[in-house]
Amino acid sequence: MIIGLDVGGTHTDVVLLGDNGLEKEIKVLTDPSNLFNSVLSGLNEITSGIDPKNISRIVLSTTLTTNAIVQKKIPAVGMIVSSGPGIDPGFYRTNSHYFPVSGSIDHRGREIEPIDHDEINHIAEHLQKEGIRYVGVVGKFSIRNPAHELQILAILNGSFEKIFMGHRISGSLNFCRRIATTFLNAAVYPIHKEFYEAVQRSLQAKGLVLPIRLLKADGGNMRFESSIEFPAQTILSGPSASVMGAVAFGAEDEDTLVMDIGGTTTDMALLINRAPVLNPLGIRVGGYNTLIRSLETLSIGLGGDSAVKLIEGKIEVGPERLGPAMAYGGQVPTPTDALFITGDMKDGDKEKSKNGLNPLAKILGISVEAFAHQIIEVTCKNILSAAQNLIDRINSKPVYTVHELQEGYLVRPKHVLVLGGPAPYFARHLEKLCAYSIRVVPNWQVANAIGAALARTTCEVIFFADTERRVAEAPEENFSQQIDSNYDRTWAQQHAFELLRNKAVDRGANPDFLEMEVVEALQFNMVRGFNTTGKNIRVKVQVKPGLIHGYDQVIAKLSQ
């Protein structure tokens, strides 16, 4: 049996999946000041009366690292950044102990300027004096040649508790994001490590000795042990839990929109043939653009509890939430109140909703019922127009070849899957306003936890080869190999797949069912003068986000 747990802002949802489908589901209130208790009480309740031996997998999605960053509850970090020509690295400052240093590598991975050992030693002394224990080391173009980051590491080693190097964080180009991502990893490292070690100890005390897995923002998971080197990948896993909970119900060979309608926000994503669309670079969190792989999502400040106002005679819904719906004792009318008046929702105080909407309906000179319908219509239309923005954003992603521009896939979803608190009540109204077929995700109240439980282990490998320089490298994987001039894209793809397989298995993937795919494979002839001097090869491969193998029957039972 599998446990999936998703910590949300209000509730922590936990599910137990087994041969009968959804064997057990639990909601506990999230205590933001004590996440550990929230997680533990959720796990305690779901496992009570279950033999620990029957549990084969536990996947957690928490707000631990996200909250730490957004609330800036992070320890002091030292950042050492070597740049070279280009934009002044001072502009990329992430924190106060941030030191641009000499040393430069170019786009081919050639050394332009060496690092200055004395300079690094001085900074190391300073950081130690300041009591700093976590350090990030980042070089421009370090993913083409990590030598400078490694040299700096060698100088620092032994003086700090943990050092993160930019080239191990991501294989993508983007110095600014590499700096921010390395910083975030260093910043969340201690709380992440402490928290999950504690969770693991508690589970062991209950006889649950299996590696816990953590959900990532890209809709995949990894083992806790692997996450120690990349703790920031657990940031913003919440939206991906919901999307993965919808994946199984997406249309085959067609595009499907996923809408997670909550109290405060609505989060949207897109599935192509049951695989979520990924963001090309990485997620944005706490004001930082990062290289943390994530789903392409769009979030709007509009949900069941959004405040309803009249502005110059026009109905506006959101973006702020000013407490719960009036039906539940709130002070401000909301779309949820409108759903009470239309009779969609029933388990609250309809009279309170009516009293709340009445004054505004009077201003408009219409009945409270008509006003309720208008509120729902405005809400649905705003959600649908945001969905169109997401589709446009995905379709307007620039491409760099004639072939892609002409033949590139354009998403055209026909179906929408809705989940989240008020989802089923909105579904009927959404359907009237659009051409999509709307379906409520089965078990929509806990689909997020189901998504966390069933998500597979994902990762990517970015690989490049330069036959003029005679190197094939994937610095993120600590891989570097001498190659000869015959080396080509086919070889590169094969090597990249080998690295990907090892990485995925190491992080917890099932080696028998690895769904690997090529994301990009480019080969350029390098010509100097009028002679071809080599080939420049760039390959990117990934394990496609999706659901784990062997649970088709469980999923089939979920839809019943």
Added chain:
Amino acid sequence: MLQAKHKTGLVFFPAFDWAISPTHPEREERLLYTQDQIFEEGLFDIEGISEFKPDPVTLKDIQRVHFCVPDVWHVTTESHFISAGGAKTTGMAVLDRQIERGFAMVRPPGHHAMRVVHGARGFCNINIEAIMIEYLREAYGIEKVAIVDTDCHHGDGTQDIYWHDPDTLFISIHQDGRTLYPGSGFPNELGGPNAVGKTLNIPLPPNTSEEGFLYTAEHVIMPILEDFKPDIIINSAGQDNHYTDPITNMNFSAQGYANLTSIINPDIAVLEGGYSIEGALPYVNLGIVLALAGIDYSQVKEPDYDPNRIRQTPAVSNAIEKIGETVLTIWQQREYIRNQIVEKTDPGNRNRNIYYDTDGIQESQHEQIQICSDCAGALRIDSTSSRGVHILAVHIPRKACNACKQTGYIWYESADPDDFDIIFVQDRTEDQYLERKK
């Protein structure tokens, strides 16, 4: 947090699957290292800098500018539609006020493509700036346009297209035509009789460095632009004046290009040539974008940059000052020069031979312009190529007077189909394009 002072938009289209031939300078690899640099710098993450996906241009967009022989499909590839579309997309974003400034970092280039196109010249098939400008004129009603061509090669295609247009000021600075392709671009090439002084050529001696380019921009180009008062300024931003460029002989730099961009302050820049794909383009492109956006570019330097090593000699400086004076004089005395030209016998006719180096075609042209004080004048081009195609092309300008429009149609309708393979008319007053074939 880095923030652009001026909202700047880019179309980046490196056409990674398109080349003239595998080892040609205009090949797949050309913008590869530029991509590496701008991705690594995180250019598109900067607040106020955005990237646009290009919409290819339409057939009509091309026919608004060119006479393609025998038709558009024979002289273009999809990549040309996209690269011109990149310029158009950029221009639209600027005029829609989505952005203040735009840069179409696209390939293949276009500034050697003339009004009549029998094939490719100087790596160019269709003129991507002209296609953009004429679309913008049609769609947004802009009138006065200035084009500053800072490619190392004379922008002879753009010059040809705007030779008779008094509303378009074309200024080209380039390496002296006696030392470089296409061999033209001298100060005495100053526009047709209806547009005297609206074409200005500033040939610079080989080994011109930062000092010379920036002097010319400040003391020659800027005063003329201020005087002309264009609605928009376009920069044909070739990057082959760089000291590492393999096919030219200049000594310009990334710092220099960024400064030049700051001075000229174009609304829209369009990439033209530049073939030092590792040593120059990554840094020059970055410098131009930062300059457009109004972001500090003081650290954008080539790894081997040494301003002392590339500094120009006093002799070069003197020659540049002289050429600058000549061009300023032409601009100031353009009315007087026009009167002199119009008094010459047969000022409306010219015969030319045009060589298409990329495709190895020889074209001979007889051109007749209606000298007119009310409009840009109807234009009649009788052109024969060494491939044996003989065409007649009639251009009726955008704001043609009735007389010139009538003349244009008389030329078109009275031409004997037995004499020509194709007879074209480009009627810009109606934005229509007609042709008759044998």
